Amino acid sequence: MTIAQRLRHGLPWLVVLVLLVPWSGPRERDVAHGSPLARLLGPIGSLAASVQWVRFDLALRAGRTERAYARAESALRLDPVSPEGWLTLGRHLITVRGSSATEQYDDRRMRWMRAGLDLLRRGEDVTNAPGELALAQGVYLAFFVDEVLAAVDGVDRSNRSRYLNFLWPGGRLGALREAIEAFERAEAHGHPRAHAALHETTERAAVWVWDRFLDALVPRPR
Amino acid sequence: MSTRGAGPMIERGLARLELRRTAGGALVLLALAVVIVASRVDWTPSASRLDDDVAPAVLRGLARETAWTAALALLLPAIVLHAGGIIERWRKGEADWLGAAPRSRATVLVSTWIGCSVGAFLLMTAAAVAVEVSRPDADVTPRAYASHSIAAFHRLEPGAGTVTEIASPPRTETGGWRVRVQIIPSLGANPTSRAKVVVHCGGEVRRKNDRVVRRTWIEVDLPAGDDPIVCEVRNMGGGVLALPAERTFELSAPGGSERLGSIDVLTRAACALAAIGGLALGFGAWVSGATAAILAGLVWLVPAIWLAGPSWWPGGDLGRTLGMVGEGRLAEPLDPLSFATTAIVAGAGLSIGVLGLRSWRFPR
Numbered sequence: 001m002t003i004a005q006r007l008r009h010g011l012p013w014l015v016v017l018v019l020l021v022p023w024s025g026p027r028e029r030d031v032a033h034g035s036p037l038a039r040l041l042g043p044i045g046s047l048a049a050s051v052q053w054v055r056f057d058l059a060l061r062a063g064r065t066e067r068a069y070a071r072a073e074s075a076l077r078l079d080p081v082s083p084e085g086w087l088t089l090g091r092h093l094i095t096v097r098g099s100s101a102t103e104q105y106d107d108r109r110m111r112w113m114r115a116g117l118d119l120l121r122r123g124e125d126v127t128n129a130p131g132e133l134a135l136a137q138g139v140y141l142a143f144f145v146d147e148v149l150a151a152v153d154g155v156d157r158s159n160r161s162r163y164l165n166f167l168w169p170g171g172r173l174g175a176l177r178e179a180i181e182a183f184e185r186a187e188a189h190g191h192p193r194a195h196a197a198l199h200e201t202t203e204r205a206a207v208w209v210w211d212r213f214l215d216a217l218v219p220r221p222r
Numbered sequence: 223m224s225t226r227g228a229g230p231m232i233e234r235g236l237a238r239l240e241l242r243r244t245a246g247g248a249l250v251l252l253a254l255a256v257v258i259v260a261s262r263v264d265w266t267p268s269a270s271r272l273d274d275d276v277a278p279a280v281l282r283g284l285a286r287e288t289a290w291t292a293a294l295a296l297l298l299p300a301i302v303l304h305a306g307g308i309i310e311r312w313r314k315g316e317a318d319w320l321g322a323a324p325r326s327r328a329t330v331l332v333s334t335w336i337g338c339s340v341g342a343f344l345l346m347t348a349a350a351v352a353v354e355v356s357r358p359d360a361d362v363t364p365r366a367y368a369s370h371s372i373a374a375f376h377r378l379e380p381g382a383g384t385v386t387e388i389a390s391p392p393r394t395e396t397g398g399w400r401v402r403v404q405i406i407p408s409l410g411a412n413p414t415s416r417a418k419v420v421v422h423c424g425g426e427v428r429r430k431n432d433r434v435v436r437r438t439w440i441e442v443d444l445p446a447g448d449d450p451i452v453c454e455v456r457n458m459g460g461g462v463l464a465l466p467a468e469r470t471f472e473l474s475a476p477g478g479s480e481r482l483g484s485i486d487v488l489t490r491a492a493c494a495l496a497a498i499g500g501l502a503l504g505f506g507a508w509v510s511g512a513t514a515a516i517l518a519g520l521v522w523l524v525p526a527i528w529l530a531g532p533s534w535w536p537g538g539d540l541g542r543t544l545g546m547v548g549e550g551r552l553a554e555p556l557d558p559l560s561f562a563t564t565a566i567v568a569g570a571g572l573s574i575g576v577l578g579l580r581s582w583r584f585p586r
Contacts, residue, residue: 063406063437066276066284067548069267093269101413108274115269200534 016205027176049079060092075125083132086123090116090133094140106148110167113145124185131191139184145175153159176205233325237331237340240308244341247304253296256347258352260292279361282480286353287548290487293349296541301342301495302519306502307511308334308424309575329578331572335500338567342495350484354365357481364400365477365552367391369469377408378463380415383456387473391442398476399444403455406465407435415459421570424449434463444473474551487540489556493564494537498522500568507578518571533557536564 052075060070072089079085093116096102101108115135124133149172164171172175179201186194244250270276270284346510355362370388393399405417418431421442442449453471458461460524498518505514525535532538534557543553 061437064549065273065436066267066270066280069269070284070288073267089269105435106378118268 018073044081046082049075049082049085049161050200055084056088072090080123080126081128083123083127083129086120086127087134087136089119090136090140092116093119094144094182098144106152106167109148110145113140114147117145131186131189131194132184134182134189135191135194135197136199138179138186139195140178141182142197142204146172146179149175173205176201176208180205230450231329231332232336233333236330237337240337241341241344242332244301244304244338245344247300250297250300250304250345253300254348254352254553256296256577257289257349258427261289261352261356265477267309267440277550278359279363279480281358281550282359282549283483283550286357286480286483287544289353289356290349290364290484290544290547293346293353294487297345298347298491298495298498299515299519301338301345302498302502302511303336305499305514306518308338308503308515309463309506309579310511311461313448327576331503331575331579334477335496335503335572338499339492339496342499346488346491350488354481355486358478361553362476362478363480363483364398364474365482366472366474366554368473368554369463369494370469370471370473371468372465373467375456376465378417378455378465380411380456380460380462381456384465385451385452386471388451388453388473390448393444393446393475394446397446400441400474401444401453402439402472402474403453404437404439404470404472405455406436406464406466407434409460410458410462412461412549413461415457415461417463418456418458420454420456422454423447428484429577431458434459434461436438437466451498477493477552480550480552483543483552486543486553486556487547490540490543490560491557492524495539497536497564497567499572501571501574504573505577507575518539522567532586534559535564536560536567556580564569 041061056071056075056138057070059065070090072085076085076089080107094113097112098109098116100109103112117140120133120137120140122131124137127133145168149164149168152167153160153172156165161171165174166176172176180198183194183198183201187198225350270281307359368389368391370386374385376384388401392477401421403417403419407414414433414435416431417434417438417440418429419440419442421428424445424447426445430443432438432440432442451473455465456559499519501518502514508514509517522537526532526538529535529538531540531542533554538560539553539557546553
């Protein structure tokens with residue numbers, strides 16, 4: 001066998017050996033911008049993503065959350081443009097994993113809610129309906145996050161402010177401020193309901209600040 | 223071509239030739255390359271990193287299962303297609319030297335099948351190495367030894383309980399045996415509840431309780447011995463729970479390293495490939511290579527699905543094994559009967575091939 005023939009025989013195995021070198025793609029970027037496979041699949045990608053969302057639901061029913069999240073992330077990689085996928089996973093992380101039925105401890109609930117909100121924020125940059133995702137963030141911050149913080153705020157304890165800050169940077173006001181920013185982004189993207197939501201949340205934040213000011217002036221009887 | 227008389231059943235030269243062709247085929251190597259790339263990617267979903275309830279072993283198992291699923295999805299069809307097209311390739315030019323030597327058709331087919339099966343085993347081994355090399359961490363994990371199903375889906379209202387007796391394989395003195403119960407929340411009252419599992423075995427009583435938010439497995443240690451196990455499950459909370467019918471209770475013992483999961487998948491896949499390869503090789507004497515491969519796949523798949531993945535069918539429990547690897551656990555030990563059925567299925571396929579090789583050439 002000549003050297004050229006030996007090289008031809010061995011070349012496929014050489015390629016295989018080279019591929020053993022550690023390789024892993026930048027996965028966060030893949031989820032945000034769509035993997036090369038998604039770009040290759042084109043319109044079939046959204047169909048494949050739909051199949052993955054069904055499998056996501058089946059895995060959740062089987063109690064295999066890690067498998068469900070893997071399928072959800074692959075669905076988002078296959079079709080990052082559609083807002084439904086981001087909203088589905090974000091809603092699950094915030095309202096299911098972040099609910100009191102699932103998590104007993106407030107700090108863990110906040111962690112899940114933060115994960116869901118961060119996911120929606122990443123989706124806002126790539127989807128074709130960023131206003132929807134921004135509005136969803138505002139709603140979850142103004143109601144779900146604020147509900148948990150309000151329950152903690154209502155309990156008379158010595159380290160209440162520090163605990164609220166621990167749960168969420170800035171406490172209730174911080175959450176409402178983030179909600180206002182989200183509604184402003186939704187309004188900038190042209191969402192029709194964003195203005196009303198922004199107005200209402202700004203009023204709530206002002207009322208909360210005023211209440212705190214009055215409490216500082218005239219402490220409530222214990 | 224006439225049949226030749228007595229001679230060795232296996233010709234090593236032919237087996238080696240087919241081994242090189244199976245392990246060195248361009249399509250197969252491309253599939254292996256994709257498997258290696260897939261094994262290097264970190265498949266851990268970012269949301270799962272926040273989940274304290276998910277053990278690191280489960281995340282490692284999920285990554286292992288993903289890599290193996292890609293490997294099987296790519297390599298199995300590639301190898302079966304290769305096996306189905308062997309006789310078609312012979313008839314296109316190699317029949318002259320194959321038929322000229324003093325060997326029977328059975329010898330040619332058996333030797334070729336052995337070479338193809340060993341080549342497939344080597345490729346699966348390469349895939350297993352690729353999967354494990356990229357996973358530096360591996361811990362000791364339990365292996366399932368038996369499962370027990372109940373007659374039907376059983377609801378547990380708040381305060382209700384149920385008692386089930388489970389037959390157990392002999393449990394060694396070294397201990398570490400556990401029984402785990404599958405419990406799910408059901409419709410009605412609160413969305414979650416609390417379940418208590420009490421196990422009576424050999425005069426000892428072991429208890430464990432846990433909150434049930436989604437499908438949950440509650441594990442209780444067992445003492446060593448052969449005594450039957452009586453398992454009581456009680457709903458201690460305000461929600462409704464239920465016991466699913468399939469594999470409600472599972473017995474497990476320390477099984478060794480998580481890496482043995484890849485060995486479990488490898489051995490089952492090798493049995494499946496040997497069986498399907500034999501069928502595809504035999505069918506290839508009658509139909510085209512692609513048709514032979516599809517027919518062989520169907521003949522293997524239909525009983526596997528119809529009989530709900532029996533362990534005695536070659537590769538019949540491959541899906542269940544992969545699922546358990548994905549949970550970071552080890553499946554039941556390979557059923558020795560599967561080797562016999564592999565030989566029977568492959569033998570049936572090769573017999574069909576012998577009948578089809580009455581002519582080494584295509585009919586004119």
